[in-house]
Amino acid sequence: MVFKNIRLKKCKGETSKGETSKGETSKGETSKGDTMTESSIAYHCINFLKSEEIKKEMSSIINPIMDYFLKQIHIYLYFFLFFIFISFVLHLGVLFLLLKYNIRFKKLYNKLNKLQL
Secondary structure: OOOEEEEEOOOOOOOOOOOOOOOOOOOOOEEEEOOOOOOHHHHHHHHHHOOOHHHHHHHHHHHHHHHHHHHHHHHHHHHHHHHHHHHHHHHHHHHHHHHHHHHOOOOOHHHHHHHHH
């Protein structure tokens, strides 16, 4: 589980040198009981978010918002995809031209070397 090691941060109160707040040792470390409480809180929050009822509620809230958003920008998405496709085709054309001229240049270079020998 990804969230297993997450611990909630606890607000620390001001204490004097000799005093320690509840759940702290003299070195400022938290005791095991506080860690268990913090992990159980995180555990319950994660389980709450994993429940099917919450997933359905979240999807019922987010789906209309996403539908509206996509309806507003769908024409821009088509233009964006069209320009990406055109850019890909142009880059592919430039690659083929470079390869073609590179092959011609190698042949010409080899002929010149043979003439000089």
